[in-house]
Amino acid sequence: MKKMLMLFAGIMLLLALSACGQKSQGDVVSELNEKLGEMKGYKANAKMTLKMGTEPQVYNVEIWHKDPSFYRVNLKNEEKDQSQMILKNDDGVYVLTPALNKSFKFQSEWPENSSQAYLFESLVKDITEDKSATYKETDKHYVFETKTRYQNNKMLPYQEITINKKDLSPVSVKVMDPDKTALVLVEFSKVKFDTTFDKDSFDMKKNMTSAQLEAPVMAEVQNEGFAVKYPENIGDMSLTEEKEIKTDNDGERVVLTYEGTKSFTLVQEKAEVVQTSVSTNVNGDPVDLGYTVGAMTGNTIAWTFEGVDYMLASKDLTQEEMIEVARSVGGDPVK
Numbered sequence: 001m002k003k004m005l006m007l008f009a010g011i012m013l014l015l016a017l018s019a020c021g022q023k024s025q026g027d028v029v030s031e032l033n034e035k036l037g038e039m040k041g042y043k044a045n046a047k048m049t050l051k052m053g054t055e056p057q058v059y060n061v062e063i064w065h066k067d068p069s070f071y072r073v074n075l076k077n078e079e080k081d082q083s084q085m086i087l088k089n090d091d092g093v094y095v096l097t098p099a100l101n102k103s104f105k106f107q108s109e110w111p112e113n114s115s116q117a118y119l120f121e122s123l124v125k126d127i128t129e130d131k132s133a134t135y136k137e138t139d140k141h142y143v144f145e146t147k148t149r150y151q152n153n154k155m156l157p158y159q160e161i162t163i164n165k166k167d168l169s170p171v172s173v174k175v176m177d178p179d180k181t182a183l184v185l186v187e188f189s190k191v192k193f194d195t196t197f198d199k200d201s202f203d204m205k206k207n208m209t210s211a212q213l214e215a216p217v218m219a220e221v222q223n224e225g226f227a228v229k230y231p232e233n234i235g236d237m238s239l240t241e242e243k244e245i246k247t248d249n250d251g252e253r254v255v256l257t258y259e260g261t262k263s264f265t266l267v268q269e270k271a272e273v274v275q276t277s278v279s280t281n282v283n284g285d286p287v288d289l290g291y292t293v294g295a296m297t298g299n300t301i302a303w304t305f306e307g308v309d310y311m312l313a314s315k316d317l318t319q320e321e322m323i324e325v326a327r328s329v330g331g332d333p334v335k
Helices: 002-017 024-038 118-130 204-216 319-330
Strands: 040-050 055-065 072-075 081-087 090-098 102-106 134-136 141-147 158-164 170-174 182-193 238-246 252-259 266-268 277-282 283-289 293-297 300-305 308-312
Touching: 024 118, 024 134, 081 204, 090 204, 102 283, 118 141, 118 158, 118 170, 266 319, 293 319, 300 319, 308 319
Parallel strands: 102 277
Antiparallel strands: 040 055, 040 182, 055 072, 072 081, 081 090, 090 102, 134 141, 141 158, 158 170, 170 182, 238 252, 252 266, 266 308, 283 293, 293 300, 300 308
16 A cells, blocks of 8 residues: 555656646747747847957847838947948838948848847747757756858857747847857847837838937048958968059058959948938848948948948859858958
């Protein structure tokens, strides 16, 4: 009888433990997708740290999303006084650089066509689509390790996504290289689901104006010099020519030519402040370079960083290779 009671008690204990045990990966994925299906929009704040150059760069990121397809992502680097905004509304996708009064307009599938470490719905998609994703549960969090869907997937193939158990909000994202070293860290400080927005919250002109009130348009600085920057991820290619050219407005353009098994050209010149804000239509896609957002069209990538315009062109490099080269220009000048 005593043995029977002990056996019965053991079975009851196992049942009790299983009832309050950890959730399966499938359960959590289902809950995340259910949350996504019910959600009408959200606002979030995060800190994004990039460790791709010689010194880490920190950006404050403010994210707005209105279901199904309106986005406003404001990226600010307080230390370098850099500010950019990605905006998506019914008219298209815009990349705004308020300090230069510039905007580029894309007809693009962004953000659906790539991983976006600061967008909740993109993280859920990454978790759902990667059938080989790993999962663990801690006291307060669900932690997934998944593959990324970046255009330069070979450079940043993995990510660790931490989700808050309480409300399924994102806590942090570590985007990692092939050696599992975190090169991008996004830490969320505030996430508010089911937020309502004003009718013009995603209007391009309104957002450009409000951003310029926070960070006024730069004074005309075209005649000032700038420090030439050199890419670090160049494989077996080497710098074969550096040419300085005077522009029509007495500015300076620097053309770097790299050759090897493949070749590319990198052009740099001081950015001009546009007097009248007009969106430039781009037949391509916005591309995340980590420290800034560029425009990829065919075999070129163009971007602006710290008041300098860059254009990378190559008939030899794949788009993935071009992105890797462009990403590496953000560090200190290295020949």
